[in-house]
Amino acid sequence: MDVASRIEDALTAAVANAEGVTAPPRVAAAIRHAVFPPGSRIRPRLCLAVAIANGDDDPRSADAAAAALELIHCASLVHDDLPCFDDAAMRRNKPTVHRAFGQREAVLAGDALIVMAFDVIARNVVRQPARSAALLLGLAESVSLPSGIIAGQGWECEPAVDLSAYQRAKTGALFVAATAAGATAAGANPLQWRELGERLGEAYQIADDIRDVAGNAEEVGKPVRRDAALGRPNAVGALGMAAAVERFESLVEGAVQSIPRCTGQFLLRHMIRAESQRLIPEEFLKRAA
């Protein structure tokens, strides 16, 4: 089965598990709205790519890890879009969860998505205890305090921001979790795969900054020029466009070079270069030049 189908099947099963006659219909619909139709699914695709590069000898563990990462990512989008944070109206070219369903539904849908992520991995514990334990603990670390994505979002509440801790946690933590989880699910050493996640997380953050400056809302699927409006740090604002693009390319190349020796090393290098090019479409760069 191809990677995209594996991810959508695992997410479909997880969302279906949360539905049933006793489920409150609005929150159930809000969960579905947050997960489907798919966004870029970049974190689960990265996770599966690393698992496949390492032989993918237990696809059920890899699929669970991939789905869990995406469920957490969707939860973070739903909560970060709330009025008390970004007050965002659009996401993935449709209304955000709180605009479509209400704030209460958005709070609860995000909460449920966090639980669902751990549930998906827990289903493999009896069959595959050691790998599942590492996946659960790695996921918790990448989400919670002191250094996960919640910590990253938490730095937005501070009067004095530790910018490096903020960016590493806010975006980087889930990319590191993705490469580490892919390795763990396939029985490889996750520590050797952290650098790939760190570099790709940083590259992704810069690509996001470039899209915010050079894209339009329809292309990007959400409002643009938000960093300037909300006074958030942006690499293009700090470095200028040319230097930001150069930094992005250098990070991607560093990521590619960091890939440890594994059976699928060649294909993974190729895939990461190709995927990275899609993050910043040519026309954005022409327009910004």
Added chain:
Amino acid sequence: MDVASRIEDALTAAVANAEGVTAPPRVAAAIRHAVFPPGSRIRPRLCLAVAIANGDDDPRSADAAAAALELIHCASLVHDDLPCFDDAAMRRNKPTVHRAFGQREAVLAGDALIVMAFDVIARNVVRQPARSAALLLGLAESVSLPSGIIAGQGWECEPAVDLSAYQRAKTGALFVAATAAGATAAGANPLQWRELGERLGEAYQIADDIRDVAGNAEEVGKPVRRDAALGRPNAVGALGMAAAVERFESLVEGAVQSIPRCTGQFLLRHMIRAESQRLIPEEFLKRAA
């Protein structure tokens, strides 16, 4: 070690794990504020009481389950108190998290507490895979949709409420999780312990309704007469005070009778009768009479 110390030690360790130099200080403080000083800790105490009645042959599993239940309960209080839900100002005789720290901090603290609950149990997976798997899956079921406490809270967002599903999920689910988890952690059959949790959950909901009508804010630790003000169902409003008290007592006695045969059956019966009496202080009943 006594039960109270076991619970506080496990929670202290979990909260300390979330702190560190990379943690945003305000969210970290909000998490601590949500967990300490202790509330009644009724769910973790129930969990440990059931584990002890079943021999408690793996106290680390029981302590993890107890701490996880309380972390989830604290998360639910923080999110339920938000302005979009109850907009509560006081909880456990001090300001609620969003009043003390802000809405953003409250959203993030609640999110982190959910993750911390699963993390606490996941730390035992390698040592004790089968019991930990059952604890993780049982916890997820009691929290998420379709029938956990998030589903219960979700019924408050619906124009037409399924009252029975609402109450079973909103309060009952975490009581069932507590008795089932106590049994699981001690290697007993959790299914035999669900009825105890169901009856105690229903009794606790009625006691809460009675306290809302007959207590004052200082005694209860939070504002009273909220059910009437928010148009929420209340057993005293529906049945009258005398019938509500009678229903409470009958549920407690049914709970006591439902306790399965186990080494600590006698002590557990005694403990549940004694704890239940503390839920509705004599003076409330005199005042209401």
